[in-house]
Amino acid sequence: MFDCHTHLVERRHLSGPFLADAKKAWGDDFNLSSTPLEHRKAIEGCTGAIVLALDAPAVGFQVPNEWVAQYTAENPTRLFGFASVDPNRERPERILEQAIRELKLKGLKLAPIYQNFHPLDNGCYPLYSKAQELKLPIMWHQGTSFVHKGPLEKSRPVYLDPLARAFPDLKMIIAHMGHPWIGETISVVRKNPNVYTDISALASRPWQMYNALVEAVEYGIEDKLLFGTDFPFFTVRRMVEALENVNAVAEGTNLPRVPDRTIRKLLDKNTPELLGLV
Numbered sequence: 001m002f003d004c005h006t007h008l009v010e011r012r013h014l015s016g017p018f019l020a021d022a023k024k025a026w027g028d029d030f031n032l033s034s035t036p037l038e039h040r041k042a043i044e045g046c047t048g049a050i051v052l053a054l055d056a057p058a059v060g061f062q063v064p065n066e067w068v069a070q071y072t073a074e075n076p077t078r079l080f081g082f083a084s085v086d087p088n089r090e091r092p093e094r095i096l097e098q099a100i101r102e103l104k105l106k107g108l109k110l111a112p113i114y115q116n117f118h119p120l121d122n123g124c125y126p127l128y129s130k131a132q133e134l135k136l137p138i139m140w141h142q143g144t145s146f147v148h149k150g151p152l153e154k155s156r157p158v159y160l161d162p163l164a165r166a167f168p169d170l171k172m173i174i175a176h177m178g179h180p181w182i183g184e185t186i187s188v189v190r191k192n193p194n195v196y197t198d199i200s201a202l203a204s205r206p207w208q209m210y211n212a213l214v215e216a217v218e219y220g221i222e223d224k225l226l227f228g229t230d231f232p233f234f235t236v237r238r239m240v241e242a243l244e245n246v247n248a249v250a251e252g253t254n255l256p257r258v259p260d261r262t263i264r265k266l267l268d269k270n271t272p273e274l275l276g277l278v
Contacts, residue, residue, distance in 0.1 A: 002271040003049040003236060005139070005175055005200040005228030006042070008071055009034050009063050016060025017149040018114070025146045034232040036071045042231050048078035048272065050107065050228075052139065055084040056114035059147050069103035080277050082107035082139055085127065087117045093130035100134055106277050111141035113150035119159040128167050137171040137275045142185075143178045157185040164192035171275055173226060176201045182212045186219050196274070197221075199266065200228030203242035210249050213258045226274075227266045240267070 009032055014022070022030045034042070043049045053068040054061050065083045072081035083099035085092045085108065099105050108131050112119055119142070131138055142157045157178035164172065174197040178185030189195045202209040216225055229239045243266065247257045272278045 001046050001227060001236070001240075001267045002269065003043055003046045003229050003231065004173065004226045004271045004275075005198050006039065006049045006051055006231040007034050007054070007063065007233075008036065008039055008051050008068050009054075009232070013063045014061060018056075018059040018061045018147055021147045021149075032232060036074075038232065039071070042229075042235060045236055048075075048080065050080045050082055050139070050271075050277075052082045052109045053084040053105075054109060054111065054114065055086040055089075056111060057086060058088075058116040059114045059149055061114055065099045065103055065105060069099075069105055073104065076104070077278075080106040080272065082109045082137075084109040084111075086115050087121070087124045087127055088115065091126075092124075093126040096127060096130050096136075097134065100136065107137045107139060107275070109139045109141075112154040113141060113143075113145045113152070114147065116149075116151060116154070118154045120162060125166075128163060128170060132167045132170040135169075135276055137173060137277070139173045139175060141175050143174075143176050144180055157181050157188050160195065161188050161192065164188065164195050168194065170194060172196070173198055173275070175228070176230070177212050177216075179205075179208065179212075182208070183215060186215055186221055189221050189224050190219050196224045196226055198226040198228035199243075200230040200239070201234055203234050203239050206242065206246070206249050209242060210246050210258065213246060213262060214256055217256075217259060217262055222262050222265055225262075225266055226269060226271055243267070 053065045054063045068081040072079040083105040085095045171194045174185050177197050
C-alpha cells in the first residue's frame with residue numbers, strides 16, 4: 001500500500017485566511033501537525049508516500065520545498081517529495097527546475113484554489129512545459145476547500161482536459177477525486193491516458209465515497225484510481241477502514257456494490273512505477 005497524498009506541515013507554515021477559516025471550521029484549538037517524526041509513524045504500514053510542499057501565499061499556506069526535500073532525502077527509495085511553485089511568481093518554471101535539479105524533488109503540487117490562478121492562464125504554460133520536459137507528475141488540488149477566499153471558479157477539474165491534450169506526456173493526478181465535481185473528474189481521467197485521480201480525504205463522507213467509487217467502476221477507470229490519505233487530515237487506518245466498509249451505505253438495498261477487486265487494486269497499486277517516480 002502506497003500513500004500518494006501526504007503533507008509535511010507545522011503550525012508555523014499556516015497564517016492568514018487559511019488559518020482563520022480553519023479555526024472557523026474546526027474550532028480555535030485547530031492544530032494541523034505533521035512533523036517528520038509524526039509523518040514517519042503515520043506511514044509505517046505503507047511501502048512509501050508522496051510528500052507535498054505548498055507555495056500558496058494568497059491564503060497563507062507555505063510549506064517550503066527545502067523542508068520537504070530535507071525530509072524525503074532520508075529515504076529516497078520510499079519517500080517522494082513534490083515541489084510547489086506559485087504560478088504567480090516571476091518565471092515559475094525556473095524555480096521548479098531549480099527545485100528538481102538542486103533539491104532532487106520528484107513532482108509538482110499545484111492548487112488553484114489556494115494559489116489563486118486559473119489552470120488555463122497562458123502564463124502558466126511554461127511551467128507545465130517544464131514539468132513535461134523534466135518528466136514530473138503534477139498533483140492538482142482541483143476541487144473545493146473551506147477557505148472563503150479560495151476561487152471555486154478556477155477549481156473545476158474540467159480545466160485540466162485542455163492541458164492533458166496540450167501536454168499528452170504530462171502525468172497529472174486530480175486529488176480528492178475533484179470533490180464535489182467527481183463525475184467531471186472521472187470524465188477527464190477516462191479520456192486522457194496520463195491523468196489519474198486519488199481518493200484522499202473522502203473518508204469523512206461515506207455516501208460521497210461510495211458513489212464516487214461506483215461511478216469510477218461504471219466508467220472503467222479502476223486502474224487509474226490511487227490510494228491516498230491527505231495526512232495529517234486523515235490517517236491510513238481511517239482511509240483503509242472507509243474503503244473496507246464502503247458498501248455499508250448500500251446494505252439491504254438494490255444499489256450496486258463496489259467490487260472487492262476495486263478495493264484490492266487501490267491498496268495494491270504500484271503508484272511510484274505508474275507515475276514514473278522510479
